[in-house]
Amino acid sequence: MTTIVPLRDDDPALLERLASARDAGQVPLVLDARRPPEQLRAAVATASRADLDGIGWATLTSGSSGTPRVVLRTRASWEESFAAVDDLMGAASAIALPAPASSSLTLFSLAHALSGGPRPLLDDIAAADGFHGTPEGLRRVLDAGSAPGLRAALVGGSHLDPSLRARAEESGIRVTAYYGAAELSFVAVDRGDGLVPFPGVELRVVDGELWVRSPFVASGYAGASGPLRRDGAWATVGDRAELMPGDGGGERLRLLGRADDAILSASATIVPDEVEAELRALPGVRDALVFGLPTGRVGALVAALIEPSGADLPLSELRAAASARLAPAHRPRRWYQGALPRTASGKPARAEALRRVLAGEVRRVD
Structure with a gap:
């Protein structure tokens, strides 16, 4: 057998x-x-x-x-x-x-x-x-x-x-x-x-x-x-x-992207992979993860965890660059910076990023 x-x-x-x-x-x-x-x-x-x-x-x-x-x-x-x-x-x-x-x-x-x-x-x-x-x-x-x-x-x-x-x-x-x-x-x-x-x-x-x-x-x-x-x-x-x-x-x-990763906001359905591709193209961004941050009023807010390639990036620069590349509904409303969580094989772990944000383990950019 x-x-x-x-x-x-x-x-x-x-x-x-x-x-x-x-x-x-x-x-x-x-x-x-x-x-x-x-x-x-x-x-x-x-x-x-x-x-x-x-x-x-x-x-x-x-x-x-x-x-x-x-x-x-x-x-x-x-x-x-x-x-x-x-x-x-x-x-x-x-x-x-x-x-x-x-x-x-x-x-x-x-x-x-x-x-x-x-x-x-x-x-x-x-x-x-x-x-x-x-x-x-x-x-x-x-x-x-x-x-x-x-x-x-x-x-x-x-x-x-x-x-x-x-x-x-x-x-x-x-x-x-x-x-x-x-x-x-x-x-x-x-x-x-x-x-x-x-x-x-x-x-x-x-x-x-x-x-x-x-x-x-x-x-x-x-x-x-x-x-x-x-x-x-x-x-x-x-x-x-x-x-x-x-x-x-x-x-x-x-x-x-995977259908179950889509972010349902008040006015649109956002595909994280599409937003991530634009964020990775920004100067000073090594990698990025995008996920929905649950709210009780307008569905989910688009949130981004940015891994800088060098020094931390000012929020004003991130917002200005994102505004130039992304439609309004696709622009992150919450920004975080730090190393991206990854699986043991090295894949970015979107669910773990959300968990860390909700647990207060990741620094929010204000």
Whole structure:
């Protein structure tokens, strides 16, 4: 009988244990050692009760709070994308993986390594000539100069700022950004001229919602349901998007964020991703998170947490710059400054930003 094999992402022998579980026909579940023990026990119990027939991998979602969902997928759902990833990474032989092994993007690369892919480097990345991780992970590698031989980077998990791409490419690194999800795996890639479908993936937008037809979609969840929905061969996790003509022909995918992140104010529905993109373009802004601040009168106020690239930014400058780029309803009414909260893999954590603001843990700019 197929069973779950719980492993920890801080285990120095993790790759060998993954290989042993795979060779024995079991399903490895790599746990985030930083999460509370009760959450980990609940995740293992949930996965152990699931129907594991045909399942090869169990991965955790990267939410910033609460018990993580367990996503179940076949081995083939990852293996069928290995050749395309090899093409994107060129001749990379050793790949830096700064995100924890419990994150699906790192676990994918470990699975790839077990099937002949680049050698994974989880800790000492000095010998890496490839990279797979989040934009924040790439930024830290560049800041530290810890992988001087880096020549190719596969970047996902959150928005890749154009200035970070340019910085990496000026250092001789070929950058491929991608959009995906734990449930969908790779969906679209951007080599610098916009998002196009990942090889083997079809896209369509229905009523503003992105649907994909792909051999890489997960089988489902263990236990509780999640955002993954199906309509025949098509699947969605609820992301909003539009398909637009590309400059060089063909269509480009424009992401508009998850529908349940939308901010309902008194006069408009605001998509945080759109506001964040404008705020990141402001001088002195390293990164930004936008979220709805609940009120009892006019729905939610648009609030922004700004991570400055240097010294703190005066409120007058932020407001003036935002007024020049954003429609009135989309301009933040509350401004905060500080380091953005992130998940263990480096993704910005919007729900955690709201929690910190409500708890008074973040400095408001007055």
